[in-house]
Amino acid sequence: SAVISQKPSRDICQRGTSLTIQCQVDSQVTMMFWYRQQPGQSLTLIATANQGSEATYESGFVIDKFPISRPNLTFSTLTVSNMSPEDSSIYLCSVVAVEQDAYEQYFGPGTRLTVT
């Protein structure tokens, strides 16, 4: 199974600032994704992180607000830009890996962001 780590695990930020979240996987994976979980809510997909090209965003999410990088097969970053209190959420990295000819999906531990 793929082991995912995220940094930071949590942060408290002031409105108007930006935070970059890192996702590191211990093995090369096929796909990487970023999800958001607002307080008391379920998970919502933000975007697919594509290696070497622009991320693919879901409806309601834009690159200017959530720029994403994926320079290689094991690493990705998500930046939450110009933050407001509404951005307070848990941000989760997720990967799809091929195991025994099947695609398995794993989630990281999440980054808990509080915007004041």
Added chain:
Amino acid sequence: DAKTTQPPSMDCAEGRAANLPCNHSTISGNEYVYWYRQIHSQGPQYIIHGLKNNETNEMASLIITEDRKSSTLILPHATLRDTAVYYCIVRVARGSTLGRLYFGRGTQLTVWP
């Protein structure tokens, strides 16, 4: 949008079986039923998945109805550590939409001593 419907909450006595239902009446022929759970403040954890046959692993059993419109996740001997939100998700096993999961509200399972 999530294509599944689950009860918002359930509870179960420790040591008893927990049976969590899920309706997915619009499931497509190439979509699997996946179950994940999320223990408070952690990332979702994979439990089990199936296409049309019943499945069992070390964590749980999955019973899928013959018409595939509903399923039940069974935790045979629930423990306090099984207290979590359980998500039933339908997804393809391959293809361009792989990994793009759409989570519903899930079922909050509370196991009590």
